[in-house]
Amino acid sequence: MNYTDVLYEVSEGIATITINRPDRLNCFRGRTIEELIHAFKQAWADKSAGCVILTAAGTKAFCVGGDQKEMQEKGSYGTSENGLWEIDDLHMVIRNIPKPVICAVNGYAIGGGHVIHVICDVTVAADHAKFGQAGPRVGSFDAGWGSAYLARIVGEKRAREIWFFCQQYDAQTALQWGLVNRVVPADKLMEEARALAGQAVALSPTALKFLKHAFNADSAHIFGQVKMAADGLASFVNSEEANEGRTAFLEKRKPDFSRFR
Ligand SMILES: CC(C)(COP(=O)(O)OP(=O)(O)OC[C@H]1O[C@@H](n2cnc3c(N)ncnc32)[C@H](O)[C@@H]1OP(=O)(O)O)[C@@H](O)C(=O)NCCC(=O)NCCSC(=O)CCC(=O)c1ccccc1C(=O)O
Numbered sequence: 001m002n003y004t005d006v007l008y009e010v011s012e013g014i015a016t017i018t019i020n021r022p023d024r025l026n027c028f029r030g031r032t033i034e035e036l037i038h039a040f041k042q043a044w045a046d047k048s049a050g051c052v053i054l055t056a057a058g059t060k061a062f063c064v065g066g067d068q069k070e071m072q073e074k075g076s077y078g079t080s081e082n083g084l085w086e087i088d089d090l091h092m093v094i095r096n097i098p099k100p101v102i103c104a105v106n107g108y109a110i111g112g113g114h115v116i117h118v119i120c121d122v123t124v125a126a127d128h129a130k131f132g133q134a135g136p137r138v139g140s141f142d143a144g145w146g147s148a149y150l151a152r153i154v155g156e157k158r159a160r161e162i163w164f165f166c167q168q169y170d171a172q173t174a175l176q177w178g179l180v181n182r183v184v185p186a187d188k189l190m191e192e193a194r195a196l197a198g199q200a201v202a203l204s205p206t207a208l209k210f211l212k213h214a215f216n217a218d219s220a221h222i223f224g225q226v227k228m229a230a231d232g233l234a235s236f237v238n239s240e241e242a243n244e245g246r247t248a249f250l251e252k253r254k255p256d257f258s259r260f261r
Pocket residue numbers: 024025027064065066067068069070085087088108110111112113115134135138140141142144146230233249250
């Protein structure tokens with residue numbers, strides 16, 4: 001597959017996957033998701049790769065979720081070559097790949113971009129990174145991993161706060177909340193992520209594989225709500241209510257949801 005939205009490279013046993021849409025703050029469209037899935041599967045199949053780093057191009061954003069401009073213009077984020085919108089499959093391949101996945105957050109991790117970092121095994125954040133969910137402001141929600149798994153990580157009260165108020169949290173707060181593992185100066189981000197990845201690469205791949213499956217087992221039941229959440233969202237995104245959120249964002253004004261109460 002020829003990548004347009006993603007970069008992929010393997011060196012010293014570490015596969016690095018980079019979301020490469022910096023001019024759109026690395027937000028994703030259907031093609032981005034399809035390429036990310038393909039890249040994760042490459043890393044899965046590659047016996048020379050013992051660990052994966054997921055990061056993004058530039059210094060402003062890791063990923064700011066779904067491409068709202070594409071959604072506004074085309075009525076969808078666009079599909080993959082096979083015609084499907086495969087965000088759930090991306091989440092599953094990050095969980096199921098039997099190798100540690102380290103997310104190196106190089107800026108904003110917002111909306112669906114925040115969910116992606118939440119699902120990764122470990123997160124290293126640049127000190128200027130910002131974290132948060134935006135769905136209820138722009139006409140979206142993740143009632144699957146993005147809420148239920150998030151609550152396991154930061155606790156119910158904080159997860160509800162993150163979704164119910166759509167604020168942004170700095171890297172130190174994210175560290176204090178257990179949302180990220182480490183915070184480093186921005187210019188040391190990849191160095192730190194690669195140092196951690198190198199330590200994993202030196203360990204027993206079979207032990208790591210079984211440990212990852214073991215950690216996953218305890219939250220696997222969340223998958224039961226993921227498809228329902230995705231179908232609920234699919235039926236919501238083109239509603240008048242969701243459209244008000246998206247349009248307000250693109251018009252740089254506050255949304256007015258009062259008529260939908
Ligand atoms: C990230 C910001 C806080 C940055 O703010 P700021 O520095 O002030 O920059 P801006 O001027 O706002 O932005 C610069 C430029 O980028 C454009 N832009 C920003 N975000 C997006 C985006 N998501 N899509 C498209 N374009 C974007 C912005 O319009 C500006 O363009 P100009 O032309 O220069 O004006 C701030 O930008 C911000 O808050 N961004 C919005 C974040 C957001 O709302 N993200 C989407 C949340 S909804 C989502 O992610 C869908 C989730 C999803 O797909 C999903 C997830 C899980 C399960 C299922 C699904 C599903 O099926 O949908």
